[in-house]
Amino acid sequence: MAAERLVVIGGDAAGMSAASQARRLKGPDEMSIVAFERGHFTSYSACGVPYWVGGDVEGPDALVARTPEEHRDHAIDLRMRTEVTGIDVAGQRVRALDRESGETYWTGFDKMVIATGARPVRPELPGMDAPGVHGVQTLDDGQALLETLERTTGRRAVVVGAGYIGVEMAEAMLKRGYEVTVLNRGARPMATLDPDMGRLVHEAMDGLGITTVNGASVTRILTGDDGRVSGVATDDATYPADVVVLGIGVEPETGLARAAGLPTGPNGGLLTDLTMRVRGHHNIWAGGDCVEVLDLVAGRTRHIALGTHANKHGQVIGSNVGGGYGTFPGVVGTAVSKVCDLEIGRTGLREKDAAAVGLRYVTATIESTGRAGYYPGARPMTVKMIAEYRTGRLLGVQIVGREGAAKRVDVAAVALTAGMTVEAMTALDLGYAPPFSPVWDPVLVAARKAVAVVRAAGSA
Known part of the structure; x- marks a missing residue:
C-alpha cells in the first residue's frame, strides 16, 4: 500500500x-x-x-x-x-x-x-512601491530593510502606523541612530489599548525622542529624482524620509x-x-x-x-x-510589547470590544510600582481592569509601565481563561518579595478597586 x-x-x-x-x-x-x-x-x-x-x-x-x-x-x-x-x-x-x-x-x-x-498591510497609494519603503513580516523583509539601511546615507526614518509592529520598529530605528517620526492614523498610539492607556504610550515615546503624529492619514509616498523615497505626505503636512517602514499591521x-x-x-x-x-x-x-x-x-x-x-x-x-487527536479551543487576546524601557501588556477586551458584543462593564485604573516602593529601582506602573457589570467577571486588563510590567498580564490571561471574577482574583496567592512586587501586587490592587466599582454599580 x-x-x-x-x-x-x-x-x-x-x-x-x-x-x-x-x-x-x-x-x-x-x-x-x-x-x-x-x-x-x-x-x-x-x-x-x-x-x-x-x-x-x-x-x-x-x-x-x-x-x-x-x-x-x-x-x-x-x-x-x-x-x-x-x-x-x-x-x-x-x-x-x-x-x-x-x-x-x-x-x-x-x-x-x-x-x-x-502579509503587511500595504495601502494602494502613490509611491508605495518605491525603493526605500519596507514592510516587515518575514526574515526576507528584515534582510531587505537592513540592506537598504546600509546603502542609505540620510538618517530620517518615518514609520507609518503605531501598533505593535510600528512602535517596535520605531525603537529599532531609534537605536540605529535615526531621527524617527511615527505617523498614526488614530487618536493615540497602540489602538489595541483603550485611549487613556494609549496616551501613556504616547507620552513615553515623546520622552524617548520619537515624534508621534496622531490623526495623520498618509496620502502618498514622495520620491526624489532617483525614484527612491524622499518623504511621506499626509492630509496636513509632509515629512522628509530616507527610509519608510510600514507598521500598519498585517x-x-x-x-x-x-x-x-x-x-x-x-x-x-x-x-x-x-x-x-x-x-x-x-x-x-x-x-x-x-x-x-x-x-x-x-x-x-x-x-x-x-x-x-x-x-x-x-x-x-x-x-x-498523523492519526492522533488535538484541539485548539481559542484565545483571550494576550500580547506584550515594548518601546525601549517602556513595557506594554494587554489581554481580553478593550472597552469598545465589550460594547461591540453587548457586554455592560465597569473599569478600574490604578497606579502602583513593580517592586516595593522602598526597594531600589521601583518604577511606576499603570493597570487598567475591565469587569462585567453586576457579575464582576473579568473582561480585560491593560498594563503600561517599566521593568516587570508587561509579563504581569499573564496573571490576567489565566484568570480570563478560567472565567474568574475580579473578587476571586483578589485571593490569588501570587509570589511576593520586595525586589519583585509590593505586598499587594499591582494586578491585585486593580482587582480590589474593580470589586469596589462593581459593587457600587450594582447598588446604584
Missing part, C-alpha cells in the same frame, strides 16, 4: 510544526511529507525581526529554530524558494512555481495543511485559499473547527497567521497574528494529520 501524501504550504511556525509533529507520529513508509516555502528561511521567529534590525540580536541565523537541512534530515521533502500558486481542491493537487528555475508543476495530496501566514494571506473556494471569516482569515480542520473539508487543515481564532471572552472569531498561536496550531494539526 502506497504511503499517503501530506502537502504543507508555508515553511514557518505553523506549517513546519505540523509537518514535524506528523512525522513523529508517522514514518516515511506511512506518510510522505512535501512542504513548500517561497522564501529563503524556515521555522524562524518573525517577532525577532525588529530586534535584529535594532541590533539587539544577531540575525538572521540566530532567529531560525530549524533549518531546511534539519527538516530534510527528518524525511520532510522541503522545497525552498518554491511558491504554491494554485490549489485544486477537487483534484487534490497544488500548482507550484520554482522561483529559481521558473518551472511550474503540479503535486497531488491526500491531506493538506495551509500555513501561508500574513492581514491574513488567504488569496490562494479564497481562490480555491475555502471559507473565510469576517476578518479575512480561514475558518476552522476545533481540530484546525478547514470547515467543510475533511482533508484540509489550516493554522497560523492565515486563520481566524475564537475569542473566548467575546465569543466571536478574531485574526491575531502571533507565533505562540501558530506553533500551537501546528502541534494540533500535526497530531490530527
Whole structure:
C-alpha cells in the first residue's frame, strides 16, 4: 500500500510544526511529507525581526529554530524558494512555481495543511512601491530593510502606523541612530489599548525622542529624482524620509485559499473547527497567521497574528494529520510589547470590544510600582481592569509601565481563561518579595478597586 501524501504550504511556525509533529507520529513508509516555502528561511521567529534590525540580536541565523537541512534530515521533502500558486481542491493537487528555475508543476495530496501566514498591510497609494519603503513580516523583509539601511546615507526614518509592529520598529530605528517620526492614523498610539492607556504610550515615546503624529492619514509616498523615497505626505503636512517602514499591521494571506473556494471569516482569515480542520473539508487543515481564532471572552472569531498561536496550531494539526487527536479551543487576546524601557501588556477586551458584543462593564485604573516602593529601582506602573457589570467577571486588563510590567498580564490571561471574577482574583496567592512586587501586587490592587466599582454599580 502506497504511503499517503501530506502537502504543507508555508515553511514557518505553523506549517513546519505540523509537518514535524506528523512525522513523529508517522514514518516515511506511512506518510510522505512535501512542504513548500517561497522564501529563503524556515521555522524562524518573525517577532525577532525588529530586534535584529535594532541590533539587539544577531540575525538572521540566530532567529531560525530549524533549518531546511534539519527538516530534510527528518524525511520532510522541503522545497525552498518554491511558491504554491494554485490549489485544486477537487483534484487534490497544488500548482507550484520554482522561483529559481521558473518551472511550474503540479503535486497531488491526500491531506493538506495551509500555513501561508500574513502579509503587511500595504495601502494602494502613490509611491508605495518605491525603493526605500519596507514592510516587515518575514526574515526576507528584515534582510531587505537592513540592506537598504546600509546603502542609505540620510538618517530620517518615518514609520507609518503605531501598533505593535510600528512602535517596535520605531525603537529599532531609534537605536540605529535615526531621527524617527511615527505617523498614526488614530487618536493615540497602540489602538489595541483603550485611549487613556494609549496616551501613556504616547507620552513615553515623546520622552524617548520619537515624534508621534496622531490623526495623520498618509496620502502618498514622495520620491526624489532617483525614484527612491524622499518623504511621506499626509492630509496636513509632509515629512522628509530616507527610509519608510510600514507598521500598519498585517492581514491574513488567504488569496490562494479564497481562490480555491475555502471559507473565510469576517476578518479575512480561514475558518476552522476545533481540530484546525478547514470547515467543510475533511482533508484540509489550516493554522497560523492565515486563520481566524475564537475569542473566548467575546465569543466571536478574531485574526491575531502571533507565533505562540501558530506553533500551537501546528502541534494540533500535526497530531490530527498523523492519526492522533488535538484541539485548539481559542484565545483571550494576550500580547506584550515594548518601546525601549517602556513595557506594554494587554489581554481580553478593550472597552469598545465589550460594547461591540453587548457586554455592560465597569473599569478600574490604578497606579502602583513593580517592586516595593522602598526597594531600589521601583518604577511606576499603570493597570487598567475591565469587569462585567453586576457579575464582576473579568473582561480585560491593560498594563503600561517599566521593568516587570508587561509579563504581569499573564496573571490576567489565566484568570480570563478560567472565567474568574475580579473578587476571586483578589485571593490569588501570587509570589511576593520586595525586589519583585509590593505586598499587594499591582494586578491585585486593580482587582480590589474593580470589586469596589462593581459593587457600587450594582447598588446604584
